Amino acid sequence: MAVCVAVIAKENYPLYIRSIPTENELKFHYMVHTSLDVVDEKISAMGKALVDQRELYLGLLYPTEDYKVYGYVTNSKVKFVMVVDSSNTALRDNEIRSMFRKLHNSYTDVMCNPFYNPGDRIQSRAFDGMVTSMMIQARRGKESLVARAPGAWSPEEAAKGGAEDL
Amino acid sequence: MEAAAGGLCGSGPPLLLSEGEQQCYSELFARCAGASGGGPGPGPPEAARAAPGAATAAAGPVADLFRASQLPAETLHQITELCGAKRVGYFGPTQFYVALKLIAAAQSGLPVRIESIKCELPLPRFMMSKTDAEIRFGNTAELHGTKVQIPYLITEKNTFKRIDDEDKQQETQSPSMSPLASPPSSPPHYQRVPLSHGYSKLRSSTEQMHSAPYEARQPLVQPEGPSTGGPGAKPPRHQASLIRSFSVERELQDNSTSYPDEPWRITEEQREYYVNQFRSLQPDPSSFISGSVAKNFFTKSKLSIPELSYIWELSDADCDGALTLPEFCAAFHLIVARKNGYPLPEGLPPTLQPEYLQAAFPKPKWECALFDSYSESIPANQQPRDLNRMEKLSIKDMADFPVPTQDVTGDDKQALKSATDEALPKDMSEDSATPKDSNSLKARPRSRSYSSTSIEEAMKRGEDPPTPPPRPQKTHSRASSLDLNKVFQPSVPASKSGLLPPPPALPPRPCPSQSEQASEAEVHPQLNRAPSQAAESSPTKKEIPYSQPPSKPIRRKFRPENQATENQEPSTTVGGPASVATVKPHPAVQKQSSKQKKAIQTAIRKNKEANAVLARLNSELQQQLKEVHQERIALENQLEQLRPVTVL
Secondary structure (H helix, E strand, C coil): CEEEEEECCCCCCCEEECCCCCCCCHHHHHHHHHHHHHHHHHHHHHHCCCCCCCCCCCEEECCCEEEEEEEEEECCCCCEEEECCCCCCCCHHHHHHHHHHHHHHHHHHHHHHHCCCCCCCCCHHHHHHHHHHHHHHHHHHHHCCCCCCCCCCHHHHHHHHHHCCC | HHHHHHHHCCCCCCCCCCCCHHHHHHHHHHHHHCCCCCCCCCCEEEEEHHHCCCCCCCHHHHHHHHHCCCHHHHHHHHHHHHHHHHHCCCHHHHHHHHHHHHHHHHCCCCCCCCHHHHHHCCCCCCCCHHHHHHHHHHHHHHHHCCHHHHHHHHHHHHHHHHHHHCHHHHHHHHHHHHHHHHHHHCCHHHHHHHHHHHHHHHCCCCCCCCCHHHHHHHHHCCHHHCCCCCCCCCCHHHHHHHHHHHHHHHHHHHHHCCCCCCCCCHHHHHHHHHHHHHHHHCCCCCCEHHHHHHHHHHHCCCCHHHHHHHHHHHHHHCCCCCCHHHHHHHHHHHHHHCCCCCCCCCCCCCHHHHHHHHHHHHCHHHHHHHHHHHHHCCCHHHHHHHHHHHHHHHHHHHHHHHHHHHCCCCCHHHHHHHHHHHHHHHHHHHHHCCHHHHHHHHHHHHHHHHHHHHHHHHEEEEEEECCCCCCCCCCCHHHHHHHHHHCCCCCHHHHCCCCCCCHCCCCCCCHHHHHHHHHHHHHHHHHHCCHHHHHHHHHHHHHHHHHHHHHHHHHHHCCCHHHHCCCCCCCCHHHHHHHHCCHHHHHHHHHHHHHHHHHHHHHHHHHHHHHHHHHHHHHHHHHHHHHHHHHHHHHHHHHHHHHHHHHC
């Protein structure tokens, strides 16, 4: 369902960003970047509430003409941002929440790896695979935004394309 | 054969071959000759006439074989010249043997001369067709050392199939292997000999630096040659072990579905080696290795971090940041395979899954005996004991992790170190109770040293990165919080069952005797519940290393059970086993109940003391947390001050 998935560290630099390979992927990166302001706003809007009371799922950050951007913050201030195509039949809130939960779980598994230093780019293949599955589902339902045929899209190439843009 | 060799080559030097060499060379010769269809050499028909009885090896396979020896081309030319093939025009047996001997000499670094073959040499090594794969994957630096190990894995595969089908036509099944590569018995002997010899050497030297296994493996392979003077003696023994391990594998294969991925199958030897390594890191084989410990260990393998990260991902099936024994074996095996040039698989191979490994390789005998006796004697308390162990370990982790997050004073360092040292030996002695006292004693200094080094390393790491400001600590902070949860949750049911939570081992400053007595008291209620030989022996053995005075009478009392009443010590801790040990029923029952009450009361007292200690520790930790917060605030202030400057 997602067109672009990004994991942003606490200090607002990207740990992982991947989008569907289109002709202009930078626009997704730009959208994620601008969404960070909204995320910060939402977090600070909670005011003095303790971290525990704050909900992790932030909901729709802002809609654009073609896309909608959703956000999620973990307790360690790591942000997940997801860009979803608006033309897709409106995804229910629950589905978005479940996707974020999956992301969070995979992120936790990545953190459990002792060879992963927090703050490094995420290069875990399991994480990649999970994100791919999220993106592939979207692609099946949509008319192809992608230049390539559905079968030819390979996760590795997409990851390379996404990761190199970092 | 030697005589014939000597006799035949009137033109060549007399060859003295050892048994193993003889075997090897004759096999190779037969293969070369057989591959050529037993036909004559490239020379004219007179070659066939000249040696009707002795076959000649065709130039094609011979050239392949020589090329597989990885020697440069001019060396090979020299060798062919020297061995007399050029002169004679064909590779007869003598020429072939001389050539092989010269190849061995060249590979050992000796000059290619006739005199070289007079000394005792290792068998020549031939790289079978995996050379392409190696060049693709391994570094050239590692190639030489890993040469023998790949044939080991491959020949294992092939000989396994051969034993299965008893058919040498397995070449067709492994199309990537050249005909030379489906080896006869002796090259795998040789290639297996140094590897298993290396393994046995490594096993004996596990007490040394853990880098030794990785680096020593390679140089070990090389100098194995001269030291295995008589490979002939070894092959029979290793053949036996070969067959045994293969029969094990064959049985496994019969039981389970046959897995086509032979390189991912762990053999007995490898398994033992991995288990020993595991034990050196973590004395309790049924528990797990924490992430940082495993990371330090695997980093020594000199693989790149992304690869290690991927291997961890593959092997840590439950993603808990720690490795149990099967997970550890899988990870180790993957590392070994990767070092040998195998590409890492996309997913964990079925032979490396933890369930498969646990089913395929039952625990070694002495462990089994231990756990069996344990299960017999203390069935009810097995679970709380496991919890105990887990808690102790997680406490150890917790001790590891908070240490680097703050600038610890000297005493704290010492204290925590000693605490974790005690935690580890306590675990260990609890488990390896029954017969293996010497084993536990030997293993304990190892675990102690290892835990201390890991703490020191962790602390060093913690002190290095204070400068990069916003980066979180390089320690496993998340896992530490998880471990804390693990600590405090099970402690509730544990206390209900009357057991002490593990923290008695942790508190640094309170004297260890307190905690020991507390744990002794904890043990005795259990004893009273399930009196048996094994149960007694475990606490007695546990007590021995720590509290000498009370333990000695217990020990003495252990043998003559009837004399138990005589050795009543003032300490009630001793009274527990004393009462249990008495055989006579009527006085024993009364004494038991009174002793039980006393024991319970002491246990309660000890619990309260432990609680107080814990509370004190908690306040200390809170204090440290406050200090860290203050530091952080100070740093943030500094950052604020600096910021206006950089904005410009």
